[in-house]
Amino acid sequence: MRNRFFISFGAVSLVMAAIVWASVLVVAQAPSSASAKLAASVWDPTAPPPSGWTAPRTSWGDPDLQGFWLVLSYTPLERPAALAGKPLYTTEEAVDAFKKAVALDAEVDPTTIHYDWKEYGMDAWQSPVRPNRRTSLIVDPPDGRIPPRTPEAQKRRALGCCGVGGTDVQSVGWYTRCLLGVEAAPRVPGGVTTESQIVQIPGYVMWVQESNNDVRIIPLDGRPHLPSNVRQYLGDARGHWEGNTLVVETTNFTDETKWQGSTAGMRLVERFTLADPKTLKYEFTVTDPATWTKPWTMEAPLPRIDPPLYEFACHEQNYGVINVVKGAQIRAAEGIGLSGRAPDYTTGDGK
Structure with missing residues (x-):
């Protein structure tokens, strides 16, 4: 019986050589395989929808955009x-x-x-x-750049409308103070709190942001916008369907919104389209003649992610706002202003 399990040294050597050669092939092919997989995942805005795929619908017939999406x-x-x-x-x-x-x-x-x-x-x-x-x-514009700001917008920017405007806690932005999300609306992909969720019920769509738990509730019943004297930080959103695309128009922002330096008169149009089972195409166009010389449009593919959204415990150990205010107070005491250059102490006289 032992002879049945006996293998000559030469045979062992041959097997070992084969194993080593196979390992070399795997290692050599691994980067190529990874690159091929990455290439296959490239977002191509010119490509048609996947062959044989049909966008899903809710039980009441609306396009189904529900799920968790990464705005990154x-x-x-x-x-x-x-x-x-x-x-x-x-x-x-x-x-x-x-x-x-x-x-x-x-x-x-x-x-x-x-x-x-x-x-x-x-x-x-x-x-x-x-x-x-x-x-x-x-x-849009075709050059892929934000249009020039108006003279008024440039003045607001110079005055620090969107950053630290003083030396106390209330002069710091609402996001840093953990009062509202990193952006109101729309969302530009990026940052550290980019998870979001879309929920639908008949007549409404809700977009929840992990960032400070911001929630936008979008009616779909054709109701008019709120009166112009009623303003909201996240604006007044109204939605409708164009085929498989959710189109949302938002107006009635406040003077405190200041998205990218905008004014309360900004008009926002967003478009949400399920491009494939794992990708939500998100587009927006912003129009604010008091801020930019012409409207501009952004498009981004948002990947689907696994649930859930976690609690955004911003206030816990929020040392950032304390440090920001202390820094502003030190600059003010040195007489160099909030955006000036710090003194050069290497000269010995602080100049």
Whole structure:
């Protein structure tokens, strides 16, 4: 019986050599396989819907957008100057740009930057963010850049309308004070609190943001907007369906909203379309003649994520706002202003 299990040394050597060669092949092929998988996941805004796929409907017949979505992207909002005139990458270029952005993001040092991306599941290996053929999230104007600001908007920006405007806690932005989310509406992909959820019932759609638990309730029954003298931080939203796309118009913002430096007169139109089972195409156009010289539009693919949304416990150990105010007070005491340059103490006289 022992002879049946006897293998010569030569046979063992042959088997070991085969195993080693197979391992080399696997190692050699692994990067290629990973690259191929990444290339297959590239978001291509020019591609048709998946073959044989039909967008789902709710039990009452509306397009079903429900689920959890990550408002995050490695694609810059504005097109870099080096890519002027190039609205789309090739698939290979999109993968290369994605890899470079991921590598740059991974260089964040949690000892010098407050946030560690892994704490939020935002490392590239932790999230389903896809490479994008677009070279910028802005699709209009065609140059992929935010239009110039009006003279009035430039003055507001110079006065610090959107940052720290004084030396007490109330002068700090509402998000830093844990009162409202990082952005009101619309949402530009990015940041550390990017998870969201869409819930639907007959006649309404609700978009919940993890960031400070902001909630937007969107009626679909054709009711008119609120009177112009009724203002809300998140605006007054009204929605309707155009085929499989949810179109939401939001007006009646407040003077405190200041989205990207906007005024209360900003008009926002958003479009939500389920592009495939795992991707929600999110588009918006903002119009505010008092802020920008013309409207501009952004488009981003939002990947589906697993539930749930976690509690946004912003107030717990919120040392950031204390440090911001202390810094502003120190600058004021030094007489250099909130946005001035700190004195050069290397000269010995503080000048």
